[in-house]
Amino acid sequence: xxxxxxxxxxxxxxxxxxxxxxxxxxxxxxxxxxxxxxxxxxxxxxxxxxxxxxxxxxxxxxxxxxxxxx
Numbered sequence: 001x002x003x004x005x006x007x008x009x010x011x012x013x014x015x016x017x018x019x020x021x022x023x024x025x026x027x028x029x030x031x032x033x034x035x036x037x038x039x040x041x042x043x044x045x046x047x048x049x050x051x052x053x054x055x056x057x058x059x060x061x062x063x064x065x066x067x068x069x070x
Contacts, residue, residue, distance in 0.1 A: 003031040003052040005066075013048060014038045035068055045070035 003016030014037050019030035031052060037043055045068050052062045 001031060001052065001054050003033070003050060005033050006049045006051065008047060008049070010049075012038070013043060016050070016052075033066075042070075043068055 001018075005013045005016065007013055014033060016031040016033045019032040033050070035042055048066050048068060050064055050066055054060050054062070
């Protein structure tokens, strides 16, 4: 599992990091984004797009939005 954060123009902002080992059913793990860009600076408030890719026998990509409020 991997995840990326993009701004609304489609530019890559940051890659999500693997989080703890929360378990839901037979799936475990999580992804975390701390609200910082790849340079370590906090991003401006606004809407961002996340893209999570699950690889394996049933590969798929899930997209959605997240709002940063400052």
